Amino acid sequence: MMPISSSTRRRSSPCWLANPFTSFDPLRLPNASISAVNLSEVLARLQEIGMPEDDVAVARLNLRVVAFDELQARATAQLRSLTRHFGLSLADRACLALGDRLRCAVVTADRIWASLDVGVEIVVIR
Numbered sequence: 001m002m003p004i005s006s007s008t009r010r011r012s013s014p015c016w017l018a019n020p021f022t023s024f025d026p027l028r029l030p031n032a033s034i035s036a037v038n039l040s041e042v043l044a045r046l047q048e049i050g051m052p053e054d055d056v057a058v059a060r061l062n063l064r065v066v067a068f069d070e071l072q073a074r075a076t077a078q079l080r081s082l083t084r085h086f087g088l089s090l091a092d093r094a095c096l097a098l099g100d101r102l103r104c105a106v107v108t109a110d111r112i113w114a115s116l117d118v119g120v121e122i123v124v125i126r
Helices: 035-046 054-059 069-080 080-086 092-100 110-116
Strands: 014-017 034-035 065-066 105-108 122-124
Touching: 034 035, 034 092, 034 122, 035 054, 035 065, 035 092, 035 122, 054 122, 080 092, 080 110, 092 105
Parallel strands: 014 034, 014 105, 034 065, 105 122
Antiparallel strands: none
């Protein structure tokens, strides 16, 4: 896999959800995609805040879950050196790698991401 370039073409509409726990309206993201890694975070957070971990809570978001396969693992690993000083987690890098793979913007509530230059359009929602 080639290093991510800031000149890579991106669609202008977000298609990736990184952190849905804000006042951001998830209905603004029709047909969004989410890595299985990030879905695990969503389910864990739902459990932490006492919401049932059922398909209804996740189904409302209408997400397409994308498997975290070998290609995603390699792309996520390549982002480590570019994002280390920002303190991004494996799940954060999985989100960015999938955004790159799908040529989509990524959506996050983590403001530090606005400082990233990894060739992926980043939409900060709070």
